[in-house]
Amino acid sequence: MGNVQRYLAKLKELLGNRLFKLLLFLLVGVFSYIMMVSNVTPEKINVELLQPAEQTIRATKTVEDTYQTELEKDEVAKQVPDAYTLKKEYAQNKVDLISSIFDSGLEVKKEIEDEEQAKESIPEQAESLKEKLTEEVANDLSDSVFTSLVKASEQELRISKDLTITVINKVMTSSIPSNEVENAKRRAEEDLKLTSLTKEMKRTSIELARYAIIQNYFFDQEKTEEQRRKVIESVEPVKILQGQIIVEEGQLVDREIYRQLELAGFLNAEDSVLPFLGLALFIFVVMGGFYYYFRSPDAVKTSHSNQMLIFIITFMITLGTMKIISMVQELKYGEISFFFPIAMAIMLVRILLNERYAIAMAIILAGFGTILFNVHIPGNLNFSVGLYFLLSGISAIIILSKRNFQAKLLQAGLLLSGMNIVILFAILLITNGHYSEIEYLFYVLGAGISGIASSILTIGLLPFFEAGFGILSSLKLIELSNPNHPLLRKILTDAPGTYHHSVMVANLAESACEAIGANGLLARVGCYYHDIGKTRRPQFFIENQLNQDNPHDKLPPGTSKDIIIAHAVDGADMLRKAKFPTEIVDIAEQHHGTTLLKYFYHKVCKDGTEINEADYRYPGPKAQTKEIAVIGIADSVEAAVRSMNHPTQEKIEELVKQIINDRIHDKQFAECDITMRELSIVQDSLCESLHGIFHSRIEYPELSKLEQKVKA
Structure with missing residues (x-):
């Protein structure tokens, strides 16, 4: 795995070169062309004039029979009387x-x-x-x-x-x-x-x-010609329809049948380059869409390169598997395309990347599926299979939009199997095909296996992608949010106040992140672990000081400052040792940014000691992402509101506004891409959440008087 990671790191570095990126898309296009070229190669037909046909031949496309059309026009023209x-x-x-x-x-x-x-x-x-x-x-x-x-x-x-x-x-x-x-x-x-x-x-x-x-x-020559012209124009062109039987097996190939075979392109199929040209144009359009989806206005970032490589690798693995299955189908084992676990690629992309890329993957694979699974059908496009693949992929995306199914992929696969069966029945009924009970059972079995196999393969492949690319997927986040995780249990046991504080911050940060389109799940899980460094000295943090004196009252401000600042560094170190994802480590390390420990700074200033303000600031770095910026605000807001006496709606709104403004003036958001508009939305979201938590309570004066009498 280490060699693979090093190879991927070099590949991601090369993707910073636009020429290399274009070359990569070209290679993917060539790979796709090689996979599908045999599926569009015109079939060679062995047929001789005035000899019995060796096989039943159906038209692969709809073509106009101009000869028969002209004969019919001449016939109807002769029947028009003179005017x-x-x-x-x-x-x-x-x-x-x-x-x-x-x-x-x-x-x-x-x-x-x-x-x-x-x-x-x-x-x-x-x-x-x-x-x-x-x-x-x-x-x-x-x-x-x-x-x-x-x-x-x-x-x-x-x-x-x-x-x-x-x-x-x-x-x-x-x-x-x-x-x-x-x-x-x-x-x-x-x-x-x-x-x-x-x-x-x-x-x-x-x-x-x-x-x-x-x-x-x-x-009247002119009137006669006009009447004949109208009658001729009303004649519908005679066409050889796609799927129409031109000659049955064993039937004599007379001159008329031979002419129709030539017209349908069977006698000169090896000379036709149009299918190959069409396939090349189709792949060119798809690769152009790839490039548009993954273009970057700036230098290619690590996350951008990861997304591109994950998408391409998943696409190539799925396309290669589709080709293998289609080759098995060519051996006349029946319509097995419905068994293919098409949703596997879509589920992987949905979990590892996002819905946008998953929808793109579903559309592209559906288009390629119509070509790869075109055996036993007239023409080169199997639209029924393409529609089935597309709807199955979209169903998988919808199912995984529910967070509980992201943690229970096997259940998601079972639900997808049911959706596949419904989709398949809809397609079979629309096409009005005549199928036996055995065929219906075969198709239902295929649709069910497709859904379950998709979830099983997704579960099996996810760890390799996560390890190889360092991806923090939704599935991994949900796993880390389990209260039975050893580090969460450590926080709950060693620092219960910190645990409660973390849960409260998680609720606030998740809502605020979702309000601005950031990753709410990442914010929630990151909040659970953001103060894990406090478990080394839990008694030095006020939320854990129950019925005991504050030890900072007996310590010099410099020592207290070092202890408080250390919790961010200690937390990042603990998470790194536990091999936590980088995103979670960054939250623990950056959620305070380079903010000033105002209490201890002003305390030491009162003593008249000359100090450097930078010594009383967190080491940072400042927040690098929107999620960390929101978590930092939510962390400060929750602690401040909890320490207020009789918090009211007006006090809470003023406090939240003040904390955000202080961080803006302190340039704590200078290194992340959060906007002023988004900060305004975060402010509204935090106020709304805090109103629900610290709502006004009704006082009962009569009960208080009664208690006083009892005590007396």
Whole structure:
């Protein structure tokens, strides 16, 4: 163990170099990559076209089958009928045309005044009518039409006009595709034959109607393409889903199956570098998170280096163990990932460091677990196992947040086993898998063993971490707080007043430390031992002087000073010999800082003796941590309030404020990072605790009078 400690000390010293720290994270990243690279390596599939498949092959990822998608789009596009558009304006145009022809005939007739002249000039009138019309219309209609129009009377023309326009409008308002034009003309002809027009005018109206009726229903290319586009867009892409069976064992691999295997990446899996690139990026992100968590604005401190090394060592041990278990799973022993004691690493980090690092460890291991335990599942990520690991780790953190479970890790493991079983059942039910009773029993057994094994391994590994890194864990603190500890029993036996004083100070300091976010448990346990040096000369301390004279009254101030100051040095020596953690030794040595023994200093000053003030100060050092600073205040406050006559709320508040101000002016907090705001919080916490301890008591005057009478 000594060699290990020396090696760790050198490693912590090297961590002060930023380049070495980056190199360490790089090595951890390489180690993680080596552990997981085989789990993302694409599986090689032996398959040949038109040969039976040697195994059942499932898609490892979801991919779009673009070929089938295009075929389906073409199929639905063919089913879209052509779109046609009815040109309603055509009917109005033709009605206007025929109406203008009749109107032109009426104009020609009005130009001829003599009826006899009109009869003699029929050909000229017909020619005149043609001239009023376009050349195209004049050429398309027969001469008999123009002759009939100029020969007819105005009334006949008007009646014929109305009937012809009505028939044209009726027929043209309905759809007339190209293959229905002749039928439409026949319908108009049949309607005009049933009118009361003369034979000649019927013939003329029919010819004009047939001329006017044309195709008005046309194929709309743009509209057709728009409808086809909408239908094509509505087609869902055809996908080969993750986990979908592409080919069953023994099934013939036809060209379609072969194409799907190629699309799913099974035929060229050895050429794919994407999984390796993805794994490298994933590890890069995790290592970046590591570095961010453990970055230090100043030079790396011992505690910071300890935290980093503990986290990394725990992570690497857990990752290596996960890899070994995953290799056993590859031998087709079933889903054994639920047996893995994932909470071990989280519990270790929670006890040795804090909740922040424990949560980070839970998240990282859950992410790596999804990769390491991806056997027998499609794809490279087993999200069920990752979720189980994450929830199990968080459950362990919550359980250990209760101090009594930190002292009873085996009980914590039993409770965690129950939580694991509940979590596992929740995941199995959500995935809606079909499991037999044996499988359910197997999984329940795995979840139970995982919780218990986590606590057992934590109990076994804790001493090695504590010894190797000099870590004062919560578990160790709880062990030291046991009243049956030999040194606590020594205080209780040799200096009972000091013991009572220590317990009172512990209560005050713990509450105050927790109020400012410091380690309340460390403060409590440190208070139990902070005055152990008084056991060497207990009668020289006022709390142990019951029904006896104060020996300091018979001693010179210099001697009394030496005895009082010695208790801090003696206490630190006793704790070091008992191999107590450094944090507890520092509390015993530093809780008085370099404060002045005012009573004896002023006493010797009254004698007129010239002395050096430094000789009447504790040797220090001053408080180096917030916990020691709070303990020093609580120690002075408890002793001062206990010596007060009839303490009131106002007196207590004034006394606490004065003691803190004296220490501030004396620069006793100059070497620790406690702030003025935190000192204000400590002051409020101490006052609140002291009010509960030294609350006002009700006097009973009548009872006092009665006692006096009895005594008389």
